[in-house]
Amino acid sequence: MIHYQLRCAGDHHFDGWFKDSASFDKQARRGLVECPTCGNTKVDRALMAPAVSTSRAVAPVEPPAPTPAAEVLPPVPAMAGGGRMPAQLIAMLQKLRSEVEKNCDYVGPELAEEARKIHRGEAEERGIYGETTPDEAEALAEEGIELRQIPWVPRADG
Numbered sequence: 001m002i003h004y005q006l007r008c009a010g011d012h013h014f015d016g017w018f019k020d021s022a023s024f025d026k027q028a029r030r031g032l033v034e035c036p037t038c039g040n041t042k043v044d045r046a047l048m049a050p051a052v053s054t055s056r057a058v059a060p061v062e063p064p065a066p067t068p069a070a071e072v073l074p075p076v077p078a079m080a081g082g083g084r085m086p087a088q089l090i091a092m093l094q095k096l097r098s099e100v101e102k103n104c105d106y107v108g109p110e111l112a113e114e115a116r117k118i119h120r121g122e123a124e125e126r127g128i129y130g131e132t133t134p135d136e137a138e139a140l141a142e143e144g145i146e147l148r149q150i151p152w153v154p155r156a157d158g
Contacts, residue, residue, distance in 0.1 A: 002017070002018050002019075002020055002021060003015060003016075003017050004017075004018065004045050004046075006033065006035075006043050006044070006046055007043070007045075007046040008035035008038060008040040008041075008042060009040050009042035009043075010037070010038045012035050012037040012040075013046055014035065014036055014037070016033065024045070028043055034088065035091065036087030036088060036090055037091070038091075039091050039094065039095055039156060085151075085153075090153050091156070093151055093153045094153055094155065094156040096150060097150075097152060097153060098155070098156065100127075100129050101129075104128055104129050105126055105127070105128050105129075106128075107128045107129070107130040108131060109130060109131050109132070110130060111128065111129070111130035111131060111136075112136040112139070114128055115140055115145050115147065116140070116145065119143070119145045132147070
């Protein structure tokens, strides 16, 4: 396995593990390597310092200070069981969030009420999203109103 520091065309930096150099090249050409921040598939290897082993002790090199943008990003969402959500999954959820925001109406905490109006034909049928309590979600399900919950990750554009 080989570890690469990667950089997308949007100048986001991230890392990835590959079987070998040819594996990275093949996946990158096919657009299979994707930036976890913006989803861009134009990805190249970033400049990396080689790991050199020596027989004498060497003082560790301090990592560079984080950029201001990296300091303000929210933490990576956790999954059930306490593990961190993989970067590719975050990127896919960011794309999903973008599509929901682009194609559906935000109704905020009035989600349950608006869903009922649509179900009864009292409001225009359309995609909506917002917030509701677990009790309201259960009541909607009992009324035959489908509701889906998705992890709402931070936007890709920060």
